[in-house]
Amino acid sequence: MQDSPDTAPSRQIADAIRSEITAGQLPPGGRLPTVRDLADRYGVSRNTASKALAILKTEGLITARTGSGAYVREQHPIRRLGPDRYARHRWQVTTVTAHADDLPGSATVEQQGGQTQEVALVEADRTIADALGVEVGAPVYERARVMTRDGAPTHTMTSYYRREDVEGTSITDPRPGIAGQGGGFAVLVSRGLAPHEITEDLSARMPTTEEALLLELPVGEPVVEVCRTTRTAEGRPIEYARGVHAASRFVWSFTYPIPD
Incomplete structure (x- = not known):
């Protein structure tokens, strides 16, 4: 039996990182842990960690810089x-x-x-x-x-x-x-x-x-x-x-x- 989308490890990791961003623990412009570090931290495969970052990227919370990693998206005045x-x-x-x-x-x-x-x-x-x-x-x-x-x-x-x-x-x-x-x-x-x-x-x-x-x-x-x-x-x-x-x-x- 497969995990539902809400309980999938990638979604849980994305939720945890999102909470850190919302709480200011990861500030705008801050660099996120690498895929390898996230995989080690949560005891998952790198593929699962990559999916978690992809979720956050799709939501517009983070951006990826080629060769540099993922960063919390900068906030702009509205x-x-x-x-x-x-x-x-x-x-x-x-x-x-x-x-x-x-x-x-x-x-x-x-x-x-x-x-x-x-x-x-x-x-x-x-x-x-x-x-x-x-x-x-x-x-x-x-x-x-x-x-x-x-x-x-x-x-x-x-x-x-x-x-x-x-x-x-x-x-x-x-x-x-x-x-x-x-x-x-x-x-x-x-x-x-x-x-x-x-x-x-x-x-x-x-x-x-x-x-x-x-x-x-x-x-x-x-x-x-x-x-x-x-x-x-x-x-x-x-x-x-x-x-x-x-x-x-x-x-x-x-x-x-x-x-x-």
Whole structure:
């Protein structure tokens, strides 16, 4: 009779190591015992010890460094995201407030935000066309960024605009950093297209290989994809954006009245 998954030696070893990590006995960045040491400590085969580490790696608690061993995953400040991040007074702000953990009221730290930028004129696919109200294949500007906090990548954001809305503006400038002095929304205001309403759809999934490399994600960490459509007060769509966020770096927080 085989052991159940919950009582298998590899699971028991993983549970024990997880407890040490949670209690702070193995701190972030700390090196774990080798497979050989774990096998000797728990009186199991090296294969069983390897399975225990694989469990923790899949859970995102540890990372492996080729030729060096396994380490407790470093903890990163968490940013709470809500509607206030789109407030007009924040359009020129390049610093963000992050929290020590995902609990309200936890210690905060100010981090410097940054972004790369690639701009191209592309053909709208069905999703982009529907969001912007243009024909499939119509030329739209694509503005792709990798966002960072204190130099560490946290998420990607790729925005799409109607060509006539942003042609010749700083939104089409490929230099790193926010567009112009006030960011993309301020540029749209200058064109008579003031952002007024935003619709966001959030979904969780596992990252692609490219996304995992770009965001430096450990094995097993999911991402949250955010699709955003921005409209004017008249309901005219002026931007469609897709963001891919490292799940461990963000918490989405919304407060709103309960509808009738």
